[in-house]
Amino acid sequence: MVNFNYSKADYDALTETEKKFIYKAYENKTISDATHIRNAVLNATVNANRKKNKKFIELFEKKQEKVDVEFTENALEVINEVEERDGKSWVDLLYNKNGLKRPERSK
Structure with missing residues (x-):
């Protein structure tokens, strides 16, 4: 079981549906974090192995405002x-x- 800063009484007071929403939010956060780490490592690898004088690839694209x-x-x-x-x-x-x-x- 993961510690979500709930006391035992608070956790037991949650309904099964609320618990499932909490677990799903945790799963989404874990997947998002892993995706960001993967993108950062891939970007670093590509930039480290790029050819001489080739443009550096930014990790995050800058969004242009309308x-x-x-x-x-x-x-x-x-x-x-x-x-x-x-x-x-x-x-x-x-x-x-x-x-x-x-x-x-x-x-």
């Missing part, structure tokens, strides 16, 4: 209005404030 289309469109409208009114001096201001030189495009 863009708020309405916010982006409004922001672009504001930027276009400012550029029409004031020109692109705001770009130079950003570079100057950060102590950077604005890159020049080669023609």
Whole structure:
């Protein structure tokens, strides 16, 4: 029997259905943990044996969040209005404030 931090009285008070749910949750957790360990070991093995200069495989993929289309469109409208009114001096201001030189495009 597994210790789930229940006293003997608390455990005996559970119904058979509740006990089965607890055991099923424990089984799911065990399977999940084993799967994560397997994935980590497989990933480490593949990365250790990868060819020279081949890209390193990350263990977890980064999920990209969906863009708020309405916010982006409004922001672009504001930027276009400012550029029409004031020109692109705001770009130079950003570079100057950060102590950077604005890159020049080669023609």
